[in-house]
Amino acid sequence: MEEILTKYKTTKLEDVKVWFKAASVEAFPKDGGACVKYKDLQIAVFNFSRLNKWYATQNLSPEKNEMVLSRGMIGDHNGIPKIACPLHKKTFSLETGENLNGDLAAIATYPVKIEDGIVFIGFEE
Amino acid sequence: MKKVVVIGNGMVGYKFCEKFVASEKFTDYKLIVFGEEPRRAYDRVHLSEFYDGKTAEDLSMSSANWYEDNNIDLHTSEMITEINRENKTVANHRGDTYTYDYLVLATGSSAFVPPIQGVDKEGVFVYRTIEDLEATEAYAKKLKAQGKTEAAVLGGGLLGLEAANAVKNLGLNAHVVEFAPRLMPRQLDKGASDMLQAKIEDLGLKVHLSKQTQFLQGEKSIEGLQYVDDTELKVDMLVVSAGIRPRDEVAKECGLEVGTRGGIIVNQQMRTSDENIYAIGECALLNSMIYGLVAPGYDMAEVAVQQITGGDTQMPESIDMSTQLKLIGTEVASFGDALNEAKEEIDEITYENKRKGIYKKINVSKDGKKLLGGILIGDSSDYNSLFQIYINGMKLPEEPEDLILGSRGSDGGGLLGDVMDLPDDAQICSCESVTKGQICGAIESGEATDVAGVISCTKAGTGCGGCKPMVTDLTNATLKSLGIEVKDGVCEHFELSRQDLYKIIQVKGYTKFDEVLDNHGNGGHGCELCKPLIASLMATINADTANIEYAIQDSNDRFLANIQRNGTYSVVPRVPGGEITPDKLIALGEIAKKYDLYTKVTGGVRIDLFGATLNQLPLIWKDLIDNGFESGHAYGKSLRTVKTCVGSTWCRYGMDESVSFGIELENRYRGIRAPHKIKGGVSGCIRECAEARGKDFGLIAVEGGWNLYVGGNGGATPRHAELFAEQIDNETVIKYLDRYLMFYMRTAKPLQRTAAWQERLEGGLDYLKEVIIDDKLGIAKDLETEMKTLVNKFECEWTQAINDPEMMKRFNHFVNSDEEDDNIVFVPMREQKMPEQWK
Numbered sequence: 001m002e003e004i005l006t007k008y009k010t011t012k013l014e015d016v017k018v019w020f021k022a023a024s025v026e027a028f029p030k031d032g033g034a035c036v037k038y039k040d041l042q043i044a045v046f047n048f049s050r051l052n053k054w055y056a057t058q059n060l061s062p063e064k065n066e067m068v069l070s071r072g073m074i075g076d077h078n079g080i081p082k083i084a085c086p087l088h089k090k091t092f093s094l095e096t097g098e099n100l101n102g103d104l105a106a107i108a109t110y111p112v113k114i115e116d117g118i119v120f121i122g123f124e125e
Numbered sequence: 126m127k128k129v130v131v132i133g134n135g136m137v138g139y140k141f142c143e144k145f146v147a148s149e150k151f152t153d154y155k156l157i158v159f160g161e162e163p164r165r166a167y168d169r170v171h172l173s174e175f176y177d178g179k180t181a182e183d184l185s186m187s188s189a190n191w192y193e194d195n196n197i198d199l200h201t202s203e204m205i206t207e208i209n210r211e212n213k214t215v216a217n218h219r220g221d222t223y224t225y226d227y228l229v230l231a232t233g234s235s236a237f238v239p240p241i242q243g244v245d246k247e248g249v250f251v252y253r254t255i256e257d258l259e260a261t262e263a264y265a266k267k268l269k270a271q272g273k274t275e276a277a278v279l280g281g282g283l284l285g286l287e288a289a290n291a292v293k294n295l296g297l298n299a300h301v302v303e304f305a306p307r308l309m310p311r312q313l314d315k316g317a318s319d320m321l322q323a324k325i326e327d328l329g330l331k332v333h334l335s336k337q338t339q340f341l342q343g344e345k346s347i348e349g350l351q352y353v354d355d356t357e358l359k360v361d362m363l364v365v366s367a368g369i370r371p372r373d374e375v376a377k378e379c380g381l382e383v384g385t386r387g388g389i390i391v392n393q394q395m396r397t398s399d400e401n402i403y404a405i406g407e408c409a410l411l412n413s414m415i416y417g418l419v420a421p422g423y424d425m426a427e428v429a430v431q432q433i434t435g436g437d438t439q440m441p442e443s444i445d446m447s448t449q450l451k452l453i454g455t456e457v458a459s460f461g462d463a464l465n466e467a468k469e470e471i472d473e474i475t476y477e478n479k480r481k482g483i484y485k486k487i488n489v490s491k492d493g494k495k496l497l498g499g500i501l502i503g504d505s506s507d508y509n510s511l512f513q514i515y516i517n518g519m520k521l522p523e524e525p526e527d528l529i530l531g532s533r534g535s536d537g538g539g540l541l542g543d544v545m546d547l548p549d550d551a552q553i554c555s556c557e558s559v560t561k562g563q564i565c566g567a568i569e570s571g572e573a574t575d576v577a578g579v580i581s582c583t584k585a586g587t588g589c590g591g592c593k594p595m596v597t598d599l600t601n602a603t604l605k606s607l608g609i610e611v612k613d614g615v616c617e618h619f620e621l622s623r624q625d626l627y628k629i630i631q632v633k634g635y636t637k638f639d640e641v642l643d644n645h646g647n648g649g650h651g652c653e654l655c656k657p658l659i660a661s662l663m664a665t666i667n668a669d670t671a672n673i674e675y676a677i678q679d680s681n682d683r684f685l686a687n688i689q690r691n692g693t694y695s696v697v698p699r700v701p702g703g704e705i706t707p708d709k710l711i712a713l714g715e716i717a718k719k720y721d722l723y724t725k726v727t728g729g730v731r732i733d734l735f736g737a738t739l740n741q742l743p744l745i746w747k748d749l750i751d752n753g754f755e756s757g758h759a760y761g762k763s764l765r766t767v768k769t770c771v772g773s774t775w776c777r778y779g780m781d782e783s784v785s786f787g788i789e790l791e792n793r794y795r796g797i798r799a800p801h802k803i804k805g806g807v808s809g810c811i812r813e814c815a816e817a818r819g820k821d822f823g824l825i826a827v828e829g830g831w832n833l834y835v836g837g838n839g840g841a842t843p844r845h846a847e848l849f850a851e852q853i854d855n856e857t858v859i860k861y862l863d864r865y866l867m868f869y870m871r872t873a874k875p876l877q878r879t880a881a882w883q884e885r886l887e888g889g890l891d892y893l894k895e896v897i898i899d900d901k902l903g904i905a906k907d908l909e910t911e912m913k914t915l916v917n918k919f920e921c922e923w924t925q926a927i928n929d930p931e932m933m934k935r936f937n938h939f940v941n942s943d944e945e946d947d948n949i950v951f952v953p954m955r956e957q958k959m960p961e962q963w964k
Contacts, residue, residue, distance in 0.1 A: 004948070027940040031650075032676030037939045042948070045940075050639070050650045060948075066692040067938075067948045071680050071739075075652030077617070084653035086680030086688055091653070 004065060007041060008058035008108035009124070010097060016111055016122030025117050033083070035059050035070035036121060043110060043121055044070035046094060048081055054112040055094040056121045061085045062105045069107070127154050129433060130215055130225035132205045132375070134160025136169055137406030137422035138231035139186045144427050146195045150434040156197040157223060159215075161204040162254060165192070170419055173291040175258050184255075208379040210399055227401055227433050230376055230389060231426075234369035234407040234417070239279075243341030248362045252278075252288040264362060265295040273361040274298050277350060279338065281308040283452070285366035289330055290453045292364060300331045300358060302350065307334060312448070312459040313500060316475060320484035320502045324455045327482075333358065371408045371415055384410040393439040395429045403429045412442055420555045421446075427558070445516065445555070449501075449508045449591050455482075458505035461498025461515045462488060471497060476529050478503075485529040487511070493525055509595045517551050544598045545606070553599065554585035554592045564596060568603045576600045615875055616654035618646045623658060623800065623875050630659070631666050638663075638677045657682065658875050661762055664798040665870055668918040671761060671798070672925050672932060681760035684935065685922050686742055691949055691960035694742060695735040696722070697759035698749050699795060702769045702787035702807075703730045712752035720745055723957045728839075729766035729804065731757060736958060738945050739938045746923045755921040758796055762876070764803045767791035768816065772809030772826070779809035781826035786855060787815075793859070794866065796922070797915045800873040800882070803866070804838070818846045821879040822862055830854050835865055835893075836883035844880040847890050850898065863912040864897045864905050871908075 022036040022045060033046040042059035059067045064087060072086045074094070081094040092099055097106040111122035129145070131138055142158060145151055160166070167184040175184065192199040200217070207216040208228065216222045236251035238244055248268075250261045265276070274297055278289040281303030293299040301308070307318035322332045336356075341363065342349035349359040371388040373381075382390045382398040388410030395403045395411070405425040407417055416422065421444050431438040447460035465471055465488055472493070475486040487499035496515045501508055511528060513519065522528065547553075549562035567573040567582050579600050580586050586593045614620040621629070626641070635641050638659050642651055657679035664671060671682040681687050686694035698713070713732050717724045722745075723735040737745055746756075759765060769787030773779030787807040794803070806817030807824045817823025823834040823846050830852035837846030850861060873882040886893060895901040926932045938946050950961040 023940045027934075029676040034940045035938055037942045037944065040947075042939075042946070048650075064690070065948075066690075067946045068688070068692045071684065071688070073653045073656055073677070073680065074650075075618075075656065076650040077652065079649065081650070082652070087690070087692075089653055 004060065005062065005105075008060060010106075010108045011110045011122055011124050013111045013122065015124050017125060018123045019113065019120040020123060022119045022121050025114060025119055028119065031074060033070040033072065033074065035067070036119075038121065038123065042067050042070075044072075044083070045112065045119060045121065046070075046074050046083065048074060048094070051081060053081070054114060054119065055081065055083075056110040056112045057083065057092070057094065057097060058108045060107075061087060061090070062099075062107055063088060063090050127226040128224060129154050129156050129227045129229060130223060131156060131158045131229045131231055132215065133231035133233055133372075133406070133408070134158050134162070134166045134199065134201065135231060135233045135406065136166060136186065136419055137233070137426050138229075139166035140423045141229060141231060141405060141426040141429060142192070142195075142197055143187075144430045145434075146197075148430055148434050154434075156195075157225075158192070158197060158199045159203045159205050159217065160199070160201045162256070163202045164255065165189075165199060165201060167255065169253075172252075172255075172258065173287050173294070175255060176262070176291050176294040181255050205375060208375055208402075210379055210402070213401065225401075227403065229429055229433075230397070230402065230404040230408055231406050232372035232375065232404075232408040234371050234415070236365060237368040237370045238365050239367050241338050241340060243343070243347070244365070246341055246343055247346035248343075249341070249347055250362070250364050252284065252291065252364050252366050258291070261292075261362075261364060262295060265292070265297055268361050269296060275300065275360040276362040276364065277302050277358060277360040278364045278366055279350075280366035280368065281305070281332065281334070282311065282366065282368070283309055283448075283450075284369075286325070286452050288364045288366045289325075292362075293328075293330060293453075297362065298329070298331070300333060300360060301325075302333045302336050302338065302358065304337055305334070308332065309457075312457075312463065313502075314464060314486065316477060317459075317484050317486065317500045317502045320477070320479075320482060321452070321455060321457065323479070324482050324503065325453045328453060330453065369407060369415070369417055371410070373408055376402075376404065376408070384413070388415050393428075393442070394432045395425050395440060396432065403432065405429050411440060412444070414444075416444060416446070418446060418448060420558075423556065424558060447512055447515075447555070449505050449512075456501065456503060456505040458501040458508040459499070460508070460512050461496070463498040463500045465497075467497075469497075472525075474526050474529065476526075487525070487528055489521065489525045494521060496521060496525070496528070499529075509592060513547055513551055513553075513595075517548055519547075544595065545602050553595055554583075556592075557584040557587060559583045559585035561599060564599045565603045568600060569607065573600075574604075574609075613874075615658055616652055618642065618649045618651055618655050620647065621645060623662070624872050626659065627662055627666070627871055630662050636663060636667060636673075638674060651677070653679075654875070661798040661800070665915070668915050670796065670920055670922045670925060672922055672929075675932075675935060679762075684739065684742065685756065685760060685926060686737065687760045689735060689960065692946065693735070693949060693960070694737045694739065695733050695759070696737055696742070696745055696749070697727065697731050697733050697757040698754035699757040699791070700731045700766075701791040701795075702767055702784050704769075704784055704788060709753065712749075712754075716745060716748045716752070719748070721958070723959065727759075729759075730768055731759070731766055733759070736951065736960075738949065739936055740943075740945050743927050743933055743936050747927050750921075750924055750927065756796075756923040758922075761796075761798065762801050763796060763798050764791065764794040764805070767794075767805035767807060768820070769807045770809050770812075770814035772807075776809055778812060779826070780828065781809055781831070783807040783809035783815065783824075783826060786824065786831075786858075789855075790859075790862070793916055794862075796919045797866075797870075797912075799866070799870050801876050801878045803879070819843070820846060822846070822865070824858060827852060831858050833858055833861060836879045838878050838880040840878070842880070844884075846880075847883070849890070849894065860909065861897055864908040865893075867908040867912045868893075868896060868904075 020038050028034045028047040030049045036043045044057050044059040046055045059070050072084045082091045084091045091101050092107050097109045113120045166186045203217045205215045206218050214222045214224050236253045276292045276297040277300040281301045289299040289301045337353045338350045339353045351357050373383045373389050376389045377383050389404040391404050391409045406422040428438050449458035470491050472489045477484050483503035488497040547561045551561045567579050573579040576597050586596050613622045656677040660677045675683045717734050727733045767787040767790045769783045772783030804820045805822045806815040806820040808815040808817045809826050819837050824831045833850045834846035835849045951958040
């Protein structure tokens with residue numbers, strides 16, 4: 001289980017080497033999320049349409065290592081966009097991955113871009 | 126660095142350490158603590174909860190590493206057997222010695238066992254430590270295996286009654302045997318004792334008063350009590366709870382002054398006859414008294430800490446012994462001079478209501494100006510107010526009886542009037558000695574901004590918790606006086622309460638979350654609190670299912686299944702009233718086998734299928750629907766089951782068809798979204814096999830109709846439903862239930878079950894009856910119409926979902942692959958499977 005966490009590393013926009021073509025924008029609910037498979041990674045992608053922004057994070061909840069974050073609910077806390085894990089409502093910043101209501105490890109975040117109605121996720125490799 | 130050795134690690138010994146750690150001078154001292162029990166200090170006041178499933182760890186006063194984190198050396202299972210005052214050392218039973226600069230004796234007390242012939246027989250126990258409880262439990266088990274069931278408790282005082290409750294919880298018939306002619310003779314008068322006796326006898330305990338035991342019958346083990354009046358009581362076990370004796374042996378041996386009847390003599394500074402030795406708690410003899418309550422013990426701990434670190438706080442010469450507690454489910458409180466021990470000329474005012482099991486007495490000075498003391502049985506809700514009036518010598522109303530009868534005038538204000546009228550030094554929390562000034566100060570200084578903040582910075586309410594309502598009132602009143610609005614908004618995005626949002630959505634006819642947020646929110650984007658709440662409100666008001674706008678639904682509602690600990694789901698089809706055909710049972714078994722699901726009968730007597738992946742959910746549901754099942758809404762804040770006993774269709778005792786009616790009710794209310802889950806129960810007779818009184822609504826068939834009960838639940842705070850209407854017919858039951866449930870759905874707070882809602886409803890059950898039965902608010906017709914719309918528009922969410930290809934997309938784990946989650950691992954368990962343990 002330990003290894004599984006280390007597979008997910010925050011990727012900065014300037015370090016992106018691969019833009020992975022995930023799915024069309026319609027595949028993601030408005031102001032909600034869905035899960036994308038990339039190699040052996042599970043990435044949660046969120047369509048924050050109220051902010052007109054897209055976010056991507058690891059799908060793995062760092063609390064108990066379950067692949068569930070994409071099924072959580074998004075929203076904001078004091079203006080910080082966040083995702084709430086469906087298991088115990090732990091919340092994480094969609095911008096930085098930081099745990100907002102506890103001291104769990106931050107989740108990895110990835111850049112997202114939209115081109116011609118298609119969602120792309122940025123990876124280092 | 127000076128060394129402080131503490132002998133004894135009970136509640137008061139621990140409190141001494143806690144207060145020492147909080148002291149500014151703590152770093153100048155080193156604490157070494159010895160406890161003779163194997164465990165670190167635990168909460169002895171709530172010891173009987175050990176039999177309700179609490180573990181020793183749950184009862185512990187501190188976390189496992191608290192002592193280490195605070196650099197305190199704790200020696201458990203070590204008994205100090207010698208104090209050498211000259212060399213200032215102590216020695217344990219092994220002969221290891223330790224030096225001290227200050228010594229604190231917190232050795233507590235032991236159970237007093239009267240010298241009755243035969244008390245050394247097998248089957249005789251005391252009630253003091255966790256080890257005592259374990260030994261008692263083991264013996265009770267042995268007895269039950271032999272078909273023996275009778276157990277006596279010697280002593281009808283506070284602890285004796287606690288012990289009797291514990292014995293009853295072990296499944297034995299409990300007999301309380303008391304020497305005095307009344308229960309709790311030190312706190313209660315005859316009238317109060319009679320009322321308490323009636324209440325606990327209702328619960329199956331037996332009380333034997335004015336009984337003096339001569340000897341214990343039996344050869345090797347106890348077989349009965351022989352009284353001096355030549356009568357006897359046959360019992361198989363005895364728990365002695367006849368009082369406490371201070372543990373002063375080691376003090377006496379080293380020459381400290383002790384009282385003639387025991388107890389280490391201390392002055393107001395808690396200092397013994399040796400200036401470097403202090404004694405606190407139940408081993409200390411202060412004001413020629415042993416104080417057996419925890420609150421004065423904590424005060425003594427505070428004084429000892431102050432004295433050692435150079436302060437000058439002292440114990441008062443008279444200590445208030447007022448108490449409020451729940452004893453065997455009955456509220457009992459006594460304050461001040463309840464038994465007129467001062468033997469002054471006073472006026473006694475009593476109120477007794479046998480029907481409701483309430484007894485109240487107050488002692489008022491002859492001039493009618495002062496409240497001297499009182500007793501409350503069965504309803505101690507006015508204790509806090511009465512205690513404040515008594516302790517602060519506050520002015521009494523013109524007619525002092527208003528204090529226990531309530532004002533019969535029109536103003537209807539509380540007993541105290543305004544809580545803010547209390548003096549600043551009024552003690553609100555007596556367990557932690559927190560005054561009104563400290564509570565209000567915490568808010569005025571900005572240290573706390575709400576009740577939780579006040580509790581965490583003052584510790585008020587962390588002991589018995591009885592003062593919490595008053596802490597809340599003071600907090601709200603102080604906030605208000607500072608011009609800060611007390612909000613009951615649902616979250617940071619809405620200042621509106623659930624009830625306000627309900628009205629707004631209903632009036633404006635909103636159907637989208639964004640409409641509500643943009644028009645009535647605070648400018649944010651919603652969160653996991655307001656989104657599912659508004660989803661639920663819109664489902665109720667617009668008679669919709671959870672399939673509308675699925676991204677705002679709580680995760681379980683979004684996927685119409687219950688997420689389990691490894692991210693898989695469980696599936697519960699509806700089985701109304703628990704009635705199921707053999708064919709349907711077989712179908713469930715076959716479907717479970719086909720998808721390799723773990724199966725279990727739920728607490729609500731339905732069949733739960735566990736371990737379904739997200740992708741499997743629609744496949745499983747297609748099969749279930751093909752076999753005639755529909756969604757059981759186990760995932761929603763909505764009706765779960767209506768549990769039924771088999772009733773008059775089969776049972777030879779049945780008074781009515783409980784199954785038929787249960788099915789009708791379950792089908793009527795299925796699918797409606799409520800503030801929280803709702804459960805029902807229907808029993809065919811008063812034997813109550815369906816446990817209907819543990820449900821949000823319950824029916825029991827009686828001669829001439831149904832008795833309707835409302836507002837019960839299991840859960841963390843179990844509560845029996847209250848009798849709402851008697852001997853009513855099916856039609857009336859449905860009429861009242863339609864109104865009741867709809868009224869609850871309109872007015873409850875988010876995630877508030879009917880029990881909590883009903884308890885906090887101003888005006889209580891009487892008010893509820895006025896609204897539901899007498900239609901005092903003139904809304905009954907609306908409530909019925911709204912409920913009828915919900916009933917008529919019911920649709921199975923799963924049938925909806927599997928027939929809509931757009932909705933089905935929701936159930937793919939990946940949007941770009943048909944694969945399933947590869948992170949799920951099952952392990953075998955008892956011929957089935959379970960998720961791998963959390964690492």
